[in-house]
Amino acid sequence: xxxxxxxxxxxxxxxxxxxxxxxxxxxxxxxxxxxxxxxxxxxxxxxxxxxxxxxxxxxxxxxxxxxxxxxxxxxxxxxxxxxxxxxxxxxxxxxxxxxxxxxxxxxxxxxxxxxxxxxxxxxxxxxxxxxxxxxxxxxxxxxxxxxxxxxxxxxxxxxxxxxxxxxxxxxxxxxxxxxxxxx
Amino acid sequence: xxxxxxxxxxxxxxxxxxxxxxxxxxxxxxxxxxxxxxxxxxxxxxxxxxxxxxxxxxxxxxxxxxxxxxxxxxxxxxxxxxxxxxxxxxxxxxxxxxxxxxxxxxxxxxxxxxxxxxxxxxxxxxxxxxxxxxxxxxxxxxxxxxxxxxxxxxxxxxxxxxxxxxxxxxxxxxxxxxxxxxx
Numbered sequence: 240x241x242x243x244x245x246x247x248x249x250x251x252x253x254x255x256x257x258x259x260x261x262x263x264x265x266x267x268x269x270x271x272x273x274x275x276x277x278x279x280x281x282x283x284x285x286x287x288x289x290x291x292x293x294x295x296x297x298x299x300x301x302x303x304x305x306x307x308x309x310x311x312x313x314x315x316x317x318x319x320x321x322x323x324x325x326x327x328x329x330x331x332x333x334x335x336x337x338x339x340x341x342x343x344x345x346x347x348x349x350x351x352x353x354x355x356x357x358x359x360x361x362x363x364x365x366x367x368x369x370x371x372x373x374x375x376x377x378x379x380x381x382x383x384x385x386x387x388x389x390x391x392x393x394x395x396x397x398x399x400x401x402x403x404x405x406x407x408x409x410x411x412x413x414x415x416x417x418x419x420x421x422x
Numbered sequence: 423x424x425x426x427x428x429x430x431x432x433x434x435x436x437x438x439x440x441x442x443x444x445x446x447x448x449x450x451x452x453x454x455x456x457x458x459x460x461x462x463x464x465x466x467x468x469x470x471x472x473x474x475x476x477x478x479x480x481x482x483x484x485x486x487x488x489x490x491x492x493x494x495x496x497x498x499x500x501x502x503x504x505x506x507x508x509x510x511x512x513x514x515x516x517x518x519x520x521x522x523x524x525x526x527x528x529x530x531x532x533x534x535x536x537x538x539x540x541x542x543x544x545x546x547x548x549x550x551x552x553x554x555x556x557x558x559x560x561x562x563x564x565x566x567x568x569x570x571x572x573x574x575x576x577x578x579x580x581x582x583x584x585x586x587x588x589x590x591x592x593x594x595x596x597x598x599x600x601x602x603x604x605x
Contacts, residue, residue, distance in 0.1 A: 302590045342525045361590075367562050368583065369590045375554035379547060400551065405591055407485045407544075407552045408584075 240277065240323065243330040248274075248337060275340060278327055282344045285313050286351050293355045302361045306352050306373035307401060313377065314393040321390070328385045349374040376400045423460065423506065426513040431457075431520060458523060461510055465527045468496050469534045476538045485544045489535050489556035490584060496560065497576040504573070511568045532557040559583040 242251045242259055253274050257267045271277055289309035296305040317324050331337040353370035357363060380397035425434045425442055436457050440450040454460055472492035479488040500507050514520040536553035540546060563580035 301592065303592075339522060339526055342529050343522055346525050364562060364566065364583070365586055365590045367565075368558060368587045371558035371562070372555070372587065372591055375551060375558065379550050379554070382550075383547065400547070401591075403548060404551045404555065407548045408555055408588055408591060409484065409486075 240326050244326055248330055248334045275337065278330065278337065279340060279344060285316070286348055288312050288316060289348060289352055290355050293352060298359070302356055302365055302369035303372050305359065306356060306369045307376070309352060310373050310377040311394045311397055314380065314397050317381065318393040325385055345374055345378060372404065376404060423509050427509055431513055431517045458520070461513065461520065462523060462527060468499070469531055471495050471499060472531060472535055473538050476535060481542070485539055485548055485552035486555050488542065489539060489552045492535060493556050493560040494577045494580055497563065497580050500564070501576040508568055528557055528561060555587065559587060
């Protein structure tokens with residue numbers, strides 16, 4: 240990770256990473272399929288956390304609130320690893336290929352959330368929409384947190400992002416929300 | 423396009439495409455950088471349509487409604503080319519690499535929408551959130567339309583998806599929306 244920051248992702252070889260970590264290349268490849276995996280190995284854990292948390296949410300919880308329990312749990316986890324998360328973000332922001340990989344990760348997380356909501360009895364399209372909303376809140380809350388020098392609370396920022404999403408999604412600027420289009 | 427459906431994207435060569443279209447390979451490459459471009463050349467047009475439509479929306483229109491004018495205009499355009507859109511969707515659904523490219527396209531459209539909203543005076547985070555909501559509605563409305571044999575109206579499906587998003591985003595299942603988290 241340090242090497243990615245120092246030299247750039249593309250310029251860092253597995254040999255250099257292994258050397259810095261005091262490992263052989265062979266040991267490195269026992270842990271990671273490639274050097275991108277150093278940055279994306281946590282995705283599976285995050286997805287599992289999303290799924291188990293949303294599965295365990297109270298049965299009568301509305302779709303987006305249920306999905307939010309998953310992303311907020313993810314936020315707690317990420318916050319505990321702030322140094323890693325910030326370095327990782329910086330590395331990804333500097334590399335187009337990694338940004339694309341990050342988009343794919345978010346799409347997979349959204350699909351996993353939607354599938355979990357459907358298992359809770361939420362309809363297909365509402366599940367997709369709720370998952371997309373939760374992932375948008377996850378992404379934008381995280382971007383706000385990572386850019387913030389005063390270490391705001393990430394789960395709180397995610398909740399605030401959802402509140403803000405409700406405001407911008409409302410039909411009028413006064414925040415009057417409705418289920419009928421203004422047309 | 424027909425060849426992509428018949429043979430699969432990976433198995434189709436530029437030589438075969440050019441032959442089917444009655445062109446030389448050289449002429450093909452004058453129009454498209456590579457064979458993926460046949461599927462993604464429309465993205466720039468769509469983005470331009472989003473940007474000009476949202477720019478021209480009434481100044482007092484709330485962020486998501488303004489963003490929606492762009493994606494609905496996109497829906498009108500896509501609907502006029504249903505045969506192409508459905509074939510394209512089928513090809514992309516069958517190929518992981520193309521799906522990734524599609525995710526990148528949607529992320530670019532979202533960024534363009536957010537930038538346009540900011541130029542309308544919308545704050546940074548509300549603009550990002552409104553753009554993400556509009557793109558989610560665009561994507562899910564489109565998926566519903568493309569899967570539907572009875573040719574529902576795409577702009578209408580997008581509007582309905584937004585209404586549905588408002589319902590799932592509400593704090594309670596009765597659809598009571600609020601700007602304060604239920605916690």
